[in-house]
Amino acid sequence: MSSLDNRPAESHKGLLAFLAGLPGVDQVGAEARAAALGTRSIKKESKIWAIDLAISMVDLTTLEGADTPGKVKAMSAKALHPDPTDPGTPSVAAVCVYGDLVYAAREVVGDRIHVAAVATAFPSGRASLSVKLADTKDAVAAGADEIDMVIDRGAFLSGNYGKVFDEIVAVKQACGPAHLKVILETGELKTLDNVRKASWLAIKAGADFIKTSTGKVTPAATLPVTLVMLEAVRDYYQETNIRIGVKAAGGIKTSKDAIKYLVLINETVGDAWLTPDLFRFGASTLLNDLLLQRQKMITGHYSGPDYVTID
Amino acid sequence: MSFEYAPAPESTAIVNIKSSNGLFINGEFTAGHGTPFKTINPATEEVLAEIAQANQEDVDAAVRAARRAYDKTWSKMSGRDRGKYLFRISRLIQERSREFAVLETMDNGKPIRESRDVDVPIAAAHFFYHAGWADKLEFAGFGNNPKSLGVAAQIIPWNFPLLMLAWKIAPALATGNTVVLKPAETTPLTALLFAEICQQADLPPGVVNILTGDGDTGRMLVEHPDVNKIAFTGSTAVGQAIQRQIAGSNKRLTLELGGKAANIVFEDAPIDQAVEGIVNGIYFNQGHVCCAGSRLLLQESIAEQTIESLKRRLQTLRLGDPLDKNTDIGAINSREQLNRIIDLTKSGDEEGAQRWSPDCVIPEKGFWFAPTVFTNVTQAHRIAREEIFGPVLSVLTFRTPDEAIEKANNTPYGLSAGIWTEKGSRILSMANKVRAGVVWANTFNRFDPASPFGGYKESGFGREGGIQGLGAYLTSEESS
Numbered sequence A: 001m002s003s004l005d006n007r008p009a010e011s012h013k014g015l016l017a018f019l020a021g022l023p024g025v026d027q028v029g030a031e032a033r034a035a036a037l038g039t040r041s042i043k044k045e046s047k048i049w050a051i052d053l054a055i056s057m058v059d060l061t062t063l064e065g066a067d068t069p070g071k072v073k074a075m076s077a078k079a080l081h082p083d084p085t086d087p088g089t090p091s092v093a094a095v096c097v098y099g100d101l102v103y104a105a106r107e108v109v110g111d112r113i114h115v116a117a118v119a120t121a122f123p124s125g126r127a128s129l130s131v132k133l134a135d136t137k138d139a140v141a142a143g144a145d146e147i148d149m150v151i152d153r154g155a156f157l158s159g160n161y162g163k164v165f166d167e168i169v170a171v172k173q174a175c176g177p178a179h180l181k182v183i184l185e186t187g188e189l190k191t192l193d194n195v196r197k198a199s200w201l202a203i204k205a206g207a208d209f210i211k212t213s214t215g216k217v218t219p220a221a222t223l224p225v226t227l228v229m230l231e232a233v234r235d236y237y238q239e240t241n242i243r244i245g246v247k248a249a250g251g252i253k254t255s256k257d258a259i260k261y262l263v264l265i266n267e268t269v270g271d272a273w274l275t276p277d278l279f280r281f282g283a284s285t286l287l288n289d290l291l292l293q294r295q296k297m298i299t300g301h302y303s304g305p306d307y308v309t310i311d
Numbered sequence B: 001m002s003f004e005y006a007p008a009p010e011s012t013a014i015v016n017i018k019s020s021n022g023l024f025i026n027g028e029f030t031a032g033h034g035t036p037f038k039t040i041n042p043a044t045e046e047v048l049a050e051i052a053q054a055n056q057e058d059v060d061a062a063v064r065a066a067r068r069a070y071d072k073t074w075s076k077m078s079g080r081d082r083g084k085y086l087f088r089i090s091r092l093i094q095e096r097s098r099e100f101a102v103l104e105t106m107d108n109g110k111p112i113r114e115s116r117d118v119d120v121p122i123a124a125a126h127f128f129y130h131a132g133w134a135d136k137l138e139f140a141g142f143g144n145n146p147k148s149l150g151v152a153a154q155i156i157p158w159n160f161p162l163l164m165l166a167w168k169i170a171p172a173l174a175t176g177n178t179v180v181l182k183p184a185e186t187t188p189l190t191a192l193l194f195a196e197i198c199q200q201a202d203l204p205p206g207v208v209n210i211l212t213g214d215g216d217t218g219r220m221l222v223e224h225p226d227v228n229k230i231a232f233t234g235s236t237a238v239g240q241a242i243q244r245q246i247a248g249s250n251k252r253l254t255l256e257l258g259g260k261a262a263n264i265v266f267e268d269a270p271i272d273q274a275v276e277g278i279v280n281g282i283y284f285n286q287g288h289v290c291c292a293g294s295r296l297l298l299q300e301s302i303a304e305q306t307i308e309s310l311k312r313r314l315q316t317l318r319l320g321d322p323l324d325k326n327t328d329i330g331a332i333n334s335r336e337q338l339n340r341i342i343d344l345t346k347s348g349d350e351e352g353a354q355r356w357s358p359d360c361v362i363p364e365k366g367f368w369f370a371p372t373v374f375t376n377v378t379q380a381h382r383i384a385r386e387e388i389f390g391p392v393l394s395v396l397t398f399r400t401p402d403e404a405i406e407k408a409n410n411t412p413y414g415l416s417a418g419i420w421t422e423k424g425s426r427i428l429s430m431a432n433k434v435r436a437g438v439v440w441a442n443t444f445n446r447f448d449p450a451s452p453f454g455g456y457k458e459s460g461f462g463r464e465g466g467i468q469g470l471g472a473y474l475t476s477e478e479s480s
Helices: A010-020 A027-037 A045-057 A069-080 A099-109 A127-143 A154-157 A159-175 A192-205 A222-242 A257-269 A286-299 B057-074 B079-095 B097-108 B112-133 B161-176 B189-200 B213-224 B236-245 B271-282 B300-314 B335-350 B401-409 B426-431 B466-473
Strands: A058-061 A094-098 A114-119 A146-149 A181-183 A209-211 A247-249 A279-283 B023-025 B028-030 B035-042 B046-051 B151-154 B178-180 B208-212 B227-231 B252-256 B261-265 B295-299 B354-356 B370-374 B392-398 B417-421 B439-440
Touching: A010 A159, A010 A192, A010 B046, A010 B426, A010 B439, A027 A222, A027 B271, A045 A058, A045 A257, A045 A286, A058 A069, A058 A247, A058 B370, A069 A094, A069 B028, A094 A146, A099 A127, A114 A127, A114 A181, A114 A209, A127 A146, A127 A159, A127 A192, A154 A159, A154 A192, A154 B057, A154 B178, A159 A181, A159 B079, A181 A247, A192 A209, A192 A222, A209 A222, A209 A279, A222 A247, A222 A257, A222 B227, A247 B057, A257 A279, A257 A286, A257 B097, A279 A286, B023 B057, B035 B097, B057 B151, B057 B178, B057 B208, B079 B112, B079 B161, B079 B189, B097 B161, B097 B189, B112 B161, B151 B161, B151 B213, B161 B178, B161 B189, B161 B227, B161 B466, B178 B213, B189 B208, B213 B236, B227 B236, B227 B466, B261 B271, B271 B295, B271 B300, B271 B392, B271 B417, B295 B300, B295 B401, B300 B370, B300 B392, B335 B354, B335 B370, B335 B392, B392 B401, B401 B426, B417 B426, B426 B439
Parallel strands: A058 A094, A058 A279, A094 A114, A114 A146, A146 A181, A181 A209, A209 A247, A247 A279, B151 B178, B151 B227, B178 B208, B227 B252, B261 B295, B261 B417, B295 B392, B370 B392, B417 B439
Antiparallel strands: B023 B028, B023 B208, B035 B046, B354 B370
């Protein structure tokens, strides 16, 4: 290959200059800020409110090789009515499954909640663009109205931002009316500078949501990473008046953790983002802890794992 | 939908404030001989307790007790054994940390979040750090056999009552000196709780003595002929007076005085973290911080955008009940200090600077001042030159690194500075040129017992903390 092949296409020059010009992120400072917000004490009525909000933001997820239509249907039923003992419990925002099981989820949830499918050779993203586009179109055709794509981290880490950008643009087109969530897989990008860069890259390429992780890489979502992504979304809104959503996925297991994210949103981008339209939790076990805490807040005592359903 | 945080007040049940408090002399609480005074909660103006006022008789008794303890016990004790007492004190502060935090917040007005997460843990860390030095002083670089000085008179301010006590007492005890300490008039309670800790730790009587009182008590202590060392933290005016008072004596002196620190933000700074650093630099502890980053120097190319980000960030600060765990800005410590802040900010208005504060509800009772930003400030303005010691930021701009240095150093003070840039070489070159005892790079108001703290020029002299801080309490000469 000649060195000419590595030169950015003319159309990407502006993008590259923009990404190079982004202010840096001081890791120590970002971590300190996230930790400080993590010490907010959310009690009583604000906690009840926050727990219901968090439930309504969950993308209830199963992404296992062992998934079956039965498993997906059971989970989808739970997504609609998370707590059978209390019909006042809000539904979650969406179920999130592999593309071939979208139909099973749709059968159960109908139009009442969203169905998200992971696509583009999830989780590694190692496939040709045509395969990724076919994967996306399949899922949309099966009834997914949200697509969770992964970026090509190999391309990103080798500095080929143009390729990452073009893929997102192409996938967005393949999505048609479906909303596009772009997974940055921040656990592989490692630095917060990269997280900021990838956030902007995805936003500029047309992402409706930017998402932290696949859940298959450790660390998955963290508060500092989410803080940096929220800052990107905030700055983009300042420039354009367009609100991009953020999804924190993987590793958020307790109500306490979830509430820390809500505080982070509230004090970084403001309460306009405190809606399932603009923030999601990608999670499976989190929901049951939210339900247990909800029961505790309402009844005044803790029940136990046998009082929430396992699906 | 808006996310309201329900009140989350820390319970005060853990503290037991005596209605009337004595002095701590020779290991016991004794009545003072002056006219007692009251200490109040600045957030509510409620009286917390009556406090003894030490007069000359009490000062004499305390210095006598300290001298006796020095001669008979403490100076003869092995470093290893002194270290054990310091470790014990450190552990006891940790064990009773909640009590200290609540009491500090009630007496001082600072948010419980800060007393809990900053003041008390760092105070414990200072004792822990210095406990380690107690038996290793011959390796600290002050000669083979460094000697203690004798009786140290220590006078501390009201902004970090327990933490300043720890900065003073820990190195003094580790190096084998005994102590008479006077806490500030408005914030004596945690020092009295610390006296209880000394009893609990079985510290030999007289090693630590605590005298409460006003400036007169402080003056008597400074002038006492049997005091070998004076350590003072407070205003520049009082520091100068102390230096005059002890002229001609052979008392050793360290002064940690005021400041007007420049927090310098370059265009290549990590802006979001710089904004946090600006907030932490001047609004931490209501700006009652001698090393506060009260002068923000912004590179012109990013000034507008940074001020906008700063204002947006300030809208999220929560002012109110200091005991609420979500409060960011507590009460001003006293009416006197509040009046000073009001006066100086008025001069800012009059001299043409532009004032801005976020919307916040000021409680009816107590002493409060909304976080304030002045833009269009020039070097000639009083608010750019005088220490306000309140939540008031003066914003100036610069064009080049040279201009930043020139402006940063153009102050009678020289305590601290902040530098914000992603460029490592610039950090090093700026740090060398800024005339300040403490220079923070890409952070602000971080304290560690291993790091020396102190100033240049009218900010004082001598260092506290680290190896350098030990030097203030040691001599290589034979004691006189």
